[in-house]
Amino acid sequence: MHLGSPPARTSLTVLALVAAVLALLLGGAGSASAHAGLRxxxxxxxxxxxxxxxxxxxxxxxxxxxxxxxxxxxxxxNERVNPRPAQHADGKDNTARVELSDQLAQGTYTVAWRVVSADGHPISGAFIFSIGKPSGTAAVVATDSLEDTAAARLYGFLRHVAYSGLALLVGAVSFVLLCWPTAAAVRPVRWLLKVGWAALAASTAALLLLRGPYETAGSLTSAFDLSQLGRTVTGRPGIALVVRLVLLAAAAVLLRRSALRLDGHKRPDRPDRPGLPDEGTIPGGLGTRARVVGVLLALALAFTWAGAEHASAGIQVPLAVPVAVLHLLAMGVWLGGLITLAVVLRRRAPGSGDVPASAIGRFSTVAFTAMAVLVGTGMYQSWRQVGSWGALSTTPYGRILAVKLAAVVLVLVVAFFSRRWTARLDHEALPAAERPTVPEPERARVVETVGAPPPPVPSVTGGTPDVPAGAEPGDDTEPPAPETERHRRRLRRTVAVEAVLGAVVLAITTLLTGTQPSRAADGAETAAATAPVPQAKVVTVPFDMGTANQKGSVQITLEPGRVGENTVEAVVYTADGGFATVPELRLTLTQEDLGIGPLDAKLKNQKGYWATYDLQLPMAGAWTLNITVRTTDIDQVTVRETIRIT
Known part of the structure; x- marks a missing residue:
């Protein structure tokens, strides 16, 4: 049986795959986003x-x-002035609206928001606006990263456990069904199946509980809040997690029934070893129906990720979702299969035989196909989420993707050596398989030639091992071939290294799924750049007279902060944030680059704040504000600040 391309063709294929991965970031236009941004x-x-x-x-x-x-x-x-929760405005899913209380007082108000984007990841922010005139505010808004909470960190770890469990489960099952059916009765393989299923089930249940605290930045104890859990299971991420648990229950039933049927199967020649059918045959319980059901379950499990994360938002969703499903399954077949192969290659149980070269060869073909699917689907996903070379170095998503790209290249290099040792094992196994037919006439010729001179030797020695060695057909293949064993040892090493690198790629992939894609970041920046220009420019300048109780700040508001007529309002605050009254406040503006000014704003005391309503600014650019504050008849200070006029 041929197990793959010769080394030359394989190296060219690997180089082609690497070139394809590098080429994926050359182009890509159009807008797409996965994490939402405030427009x-x-x-x-x-x-x-x-x-x-x-x-x-x-x-x-x-x-x-x-x-x-x-x-x-x-x-x-710092009092909440929206009595009711947010709703979508006019039925639009990309909006959030809250109604405000009546008769709001003058001053500066803070809007703090935290929403969940279509791909299931929370985003947050805050901004201010003022009524009548700006003022100080006691509102405190958390500025920590969304990933700094205990719930977010634990949620990220459990996501990695879930991906790992899927890889083990899908990889071990595919190895049994596609490469070596006899492995279904091998205890380490069964152990891998149990570990993969348990890891995926436990992490999914924990993710369902933590989904609420993750979205709302709540504490870990809020995971058991039934009202919050009820809201979680009605959202798309929560529904996906519930469906995943149901699918895992069905998978457990299928695996259990297959194991019982396999344990009930006894070989006539080996009644002491149940569940070990002849090499190459399909054990009981692993027939066509079980294979079809297994494939459908794997597709459905992968869809619970693709339908609730990055692929479900942005452009080309009908194409992106099935591509993400294929990417996940190819990852499981390759990485989980590698781990399974590494386990069976290293098993040393009494009476256990080596993995046949034909099984290793079949896995080599399956793994190469899975890697090709990974590269192809990865090309599309990277184009969709990144789109340019510059994003690789200017965005967190791009930098993480560049690290993943380097890890994938290393995996391809190690995979090349694994396929080479597999091909050599295949070449060693082919002559051995042909010996039952070809050596037969050769043994007859040897008997005719050598049997005449020494006829007494067999009768005298009878049981000497030298003579029956030529007559026994199985003695030629009894001692293990040293070349074959050396190739197996090398294959064990490269498979182990490839599995470790695969685990690294999986960890990086998990990190990518929780990072804002580059296109989304660019989209948010573009939205911010094209947003309406704020209707006012506000600066706060501290001052210090150098004596006790003579410190504070001045808040200057220019509306609209553009060339032409502007309204200027100035409020003086004490060091502890309270309002301060001063006998005099002067403001002049200078455009130093063009030699304009100083222009006197001619502020007038408005009984609590200072203002003017007809300041004319003739040119755009950076203007220097010169603010003179007099607190007593003899104490005054001048401070400066720069403001940009558009």
Whole structure:
């Protein structure tokens, strides 16, 4: 049986695959995103409104989901002013809207939001707007990373466990069905099946419980909140996890029935060893029906990932989802099969034979096919999520993908050596398989030639091992071939290294699934760049008189902060954030690059703040604000700040 390409053809194929992986990032245009980004808001960020709004609306680049606390509007005193939870605006899935309380006071309000994007990953942010005039605010918004919570870290670890369990389960089953049916009765292979199923089932159940705390940045104890769990199972990620648990229950029943049938099968020539059928035959319980059911279960399991993560959002979703399914299954067949092969190659149980070269050869073909599918589907996924060379170094997703690319290249190199040792094992096994037919006439000729001179020797020695060695047909193949054993040892090493590198690739892949794709990051930046220009420019400048109780800050607001007529409002704060009254406040503006100014804003005391409503700014660019604060008849200080006028 031929087990693959010769070394020359194999090396060319490996080089072609590497070139394909490198070429995938050369092109790709169009917009796509998996993690959503904030496209705009009403009121706009930093705006100063003359009257209180009735609602706050956020618009995102993709559809989003939210919980009761996903959108909060906080007053300057850090009190929540949206009495009801967020809803989609006008039925649009990419919006979130909350209604505000009546009769809101003047001041600066903070909008804090945390939503779940279409691919199941939470995103968050905050911005401010003001009513009447800006003010200080006591609102506190968490600025930690979304992955800094205990629930998020544990959730990420369990995702990796789930991927590993899928790889073990799919790989061990495919190795039995496609490469070596006899392995179904090998205890280490059964152990791998049990470990893979248990790891996937336990991690899926834990992910279902942690989904709520992961989305809301809650504590680990909130995982057992039944109301939160109820919301989880109604969302797309929660539904996918529940379906996965049901599929795993069905897989457990199928595996158990196959094991019982296999244990009930006894070979007539080996009644002491149940479950070991003849080499190359399909054991009981592993027939066509079981294979079809197994394939359908594997496809459905992979769909529970593809239908709820990156592939389910962005462009070309009908194509991206089946491609992601194939990518996951090819990963399982290759990596899980490698681990299974490494286990059976190293088993040393009494009476256990070596893995036949034909089984190793079949796995070589299956693994090469799986790797080709991985590269092909990976090309498409990388184009869809990255799209350019620059993104490899400028975005976190691109940098992680570059590391994965390097690891894949190493895997391909090691896989080349594994296939070479497999091919040599095959060449060693082929002559041995032909000996029962070819050596027969050769043994007859030897008897005719050599049998006449020494006829007494067989009768005298009778049981001497030298003479029957030529007459016994099996003695030529009894001692193990040293070349074959050396090839097996080398194959064990390369398979072990390939499995370790595969585990590294799997870990990197898990990290990628939780990282914002490069196209999504670019889309968010583009949305921010094309968002409406804020209606006001606000700067806060601290000052220090150098004496006790003579410290504070001045908040300057220019509306709209553009060339032409502007309204200027200035508020003075004490060091502890309270309002301060000063006898005099002066503001001049200078455009140093063009030699314009100083222009006196001519601020007037408005009983609590200082303002002017007709400041004319003739040119765009960077303007220097010169602010003079006088706190007493003899104490004053001048501070400076730069502001950009558009």
């Amino acid at each position: 705009g808001s009403d009121p706009a960020e930093g705006s100063v409104l003359a009257t209180a709004p009735q609602q706050v609306t956020l618009t995102f680049t993709e559809s989003v989901g939210f919980s009761d606390d996903s959108l909060r509007v906080l007053s300057p005193e």
